[in-house]
Amino acid sequence: MIKINISKAKREEVEEKHYQYFKDNFLDKLISLSKVEDSFRDFYRFLLLNIEQIITGRPKELNDVIIKIDNGFPYLSSLFKKGTRQRSGHEKKLINKLNLKNIFNYDAFLKPDPPDWGAYQLTKNLNVNICPYCNRQYIVTYHSEEKKVIRPQLDHFFAKSIYPYLALSLYNLIPSCNICNSRLKRDTEFEYKKYIHPYEEGFGDSMKFSVKIREEKDINNYNDLKYLDFFFGESDEFDIKFKAGKEVNNEFIKKAENNIKVFKLEELYDFHKDNVAELIKKNMIYNKDRIKELYQNFNQLFNSKDDIVRMIVSNYITEDNLDKRVLAKLTKDICEELNLFDYT
Ligand SMILES: [Zn+2]
Incomplete structure (x- = not known):
């Protein structure tokens, strides 16, 4: 485990671009949902009120959002935590109706050639070339003239199946190798206090x-x-x-x-x-x-x-x-x- 090192200036630049991307593409959806009279309105309002923290907050701040949702919206939180496999048909419908996949639209973020910002631009800017989790694999970002894209996978430290509102959070996207992300971690539930977060620390001399x-x-x-x-x-x-x-x-x-x-x-x-x-x-x-x-x-x-x-x-x-x-x-x-x- 090695820490992801990014200069302060680069960090600020990436945070700004990432938040702007969210604002340009998804913020309006969240605003309009927060105005509709239905049972989820308070939840949308909570998300809206904390949106900057959700999109560009540091790992600890993301964990604070999780705790607030656990306490403020226990029913939704328990539904999320059941994970996709254990939800009943009714619960799945409810989650679909909540529409978080369209607000925190990770699939759109992955599109190969998004205009200004997306997974490719993010990993290129971060310039993390070695997997922080294992330190065994190169994970360089490269875009060829024939539009062939090579880039690290982005692991969701907090699994997006359990925390769908953190699917697009900058510090929840860990550039990592295919083995660590897709083969080993998969959707293992990582809690902030139980695992090392590579944006915060590495093993170092400890x-x-x-x-x-x-x-x-x-x-x-x-x-x-x-x-x-x-x-x-x-x-x-x-x-x-x-x-x-x-x-x-x-x-x-x-x-x-x-x-x-x-x-x-x-x-x-x-x-x-x-x-x-x-x-x-x-x-x-x-x-x-x-x-x-x-x-x-x-x-x-x-x-x-x-x-x-x-x-x-x-x-x-x-x-x-x-x-x-x-x-x-x-x-x-x-x-x-x-x-x-x-x-x-
Ligand atoms: Zn790895």
């Missing part, structure tokens, strides 16, 4: 990858060649697990563990053990002296010894660059845990 040796071997020095076979080819002698930082509060750990479970992170990172084995081998080859030598011989190619390490591990290993390449967090955490490439 939850890190860790090498767990299966057999009780006392391995203190990975540079010692007698352990080399251990990390060769058949790498099923160790597992990649997560380890919480020492002073991390329980609430964060629980949320992170829920994310780890839903996105099968430990199971999937098991397929990347060869990367860890490779890092350890590279650490043996590129020792302190070799790094020093490279720095002296090719000083025009590198700004610092950190640059050399970045080239050796073929990845970015600082927190604010984890969104640049797949498996960056794994690389960073393992290098830190095993104290690899220490040139100091």
